[in-house]
Amino acid sequence: MQKPERLPRGAKARETWKQMKESWIAYVLIAPFMICFCIFIVGPVLSATVLSFTSYDSIQPPVFTGLDNFTKMLTKDVVLMKYVIPNTLLFAVVVGPVGYALQFGLAWMINKAPKKLKKPYIMAIYAPSIAGGVLISVVWQVFFSSDRLGYLNDILLNLGFINTPVAWTQDKNWLLPIMMMVTLWSSMGVGFLSLFAGMQNVDEQLYEAGKIDGIQSPLLELFYITIPSMKPQMLFSAVMAIVNALKSGSIGVQLSGQNPTPNYAGQLIQSHIEDYGFARFDLGYATSLSFMLLVVTYILSRVCFRFLGTKEGE
């Protein structure tokens, strides 16, 4: 709940205070959520910001060290520069924009499918995102298993593509592609549904009007009618794509079963943070990495809002 610290002086402040007192019920209603929100979302973000300028090992109280952590990030952390950042960038591009395009394409195709088939397709494509986490350990580990009983090995051995079983999730060339594939597979979640729903909801009359105005090809229709009409849903789903890319950050560790991942091949920023935070207890440095991640996420979201946000008067 919001209450001003000191007594309001100006007339405007007094007016606000009066309004606040009048709408006390609103504050009571938002209180339960806002309290949890502040403790578990705002709190961690703020404390990550503060701790990132300190050296902290979770036993001694944090010591202010200025920009040391950030200098270390740029100059001393070889693993970060050599593996983590390139991996994370590649992963983020594939899971983010490529995944987003994939979602859009699938939603568009389902929208074109006959009415009766829409529901089963939606179910089938959405299902992996429900199953996500559980299946990583149950299915994918077996699928990519290192011996002949692994499915992929079995198929490839039988087809004669390989002669000896490959330890897929331990192999530095394969881990990252596998991570991206598994993440993409399970990324058709809420964002995908939102895109689909947005497309469904485009006013039919717009299409008819478009036809009269000479929009013939489905591609033109897509760019001139569908996309402009569903910008809000596209923005929502872009935000969801960012969240998904962030959420799947430790999938490399889950698949390979070790942190750091073999040869740092699947080391993304999340695993790097956890490695520093929970294994080396260098919490100051770990939170400075978190802080950078938050900043990058925020910038990305601003970019999305800029491109897809509804402008005044639209």
Next chain:
Amino acid sequence: MQAKIPLRRKLHLGFRHMLYSLRHTRLSTVIILILLTAVALVSLLPIVYVICNAFKPLEELFVYPPQFFVRNPTMQNFTDFMYATDVSTVPFSRYLFNSVTVTLTTTALTIVFSLCCAYAFSKLRFPGQRALFDLITIALMFSPEAVVITRYLIVNELHIIDTFWAHILPHLALPMGVFLIKQFMDQVPDSLCEAAKIDGANEIRILWSIITPAVLPAVGAVLIIAFQNVWGDITTSNLYTVSESMKALPYFINSLTSGLTASSVARKGATAAAGLLMLLPNFIIFAVLQKSMIETMVTSGIK
């Protein structure tokens, strides 16, 4: 009474109908359908695989080359993992109890909190409203994974480590819940509330008997999201709990698979069975509430 059509005739008619409709669909639609079917199959394959493995008897799990489909289904795997006490010191039922308790409580509380909060943002006016809702919109892209360490520190400071509170409270901060319900609620005409107000109903009553019934689809969507969020969550068990008796089902399943290779088949079936058990509630809930979910997503847009 209708005459019974023999099966062969039925199949023949069905086939004719299919050919007919195929001939009358545009080529582009056919291509789209082929692509979609391919994607749908790839999507479903791993899930079918889990279902098959869950019912495979031991010798089928062992067989080389590995078989995809199950031939002689058995329930053996389900009883196996329930008695798999050697991987943990507490019985399976304890994990199940923890998961069910935590999930039900959290989902119910999330819905109530989100409804109240969304109502205030959608139908009431108060200073700070705009700024707070913008904050919630930005927080939509907040994933707990990004600040896993400071979140842990806060849970630690609250002294709720190893309690049910640690399972429940962090999950209640679900901006998505408030956001989706609020967006949906914006469509409900304000005049409904005003009419009720004139009749002397207070805010709580309006929220409960007028608004809530009108936004049930959004409540359904939030139910799905909150449920999935908690039910499959492993972070809480890993980080915020210490004793085995406070951990939840996903943790148990993970401990079944940890160090699992395809050759240590003994657990392969049990793991699949446990995984299937984990997935089932998610699928049932989604199948039942699918319509609400899509309806809600129409209003999910960020403006």
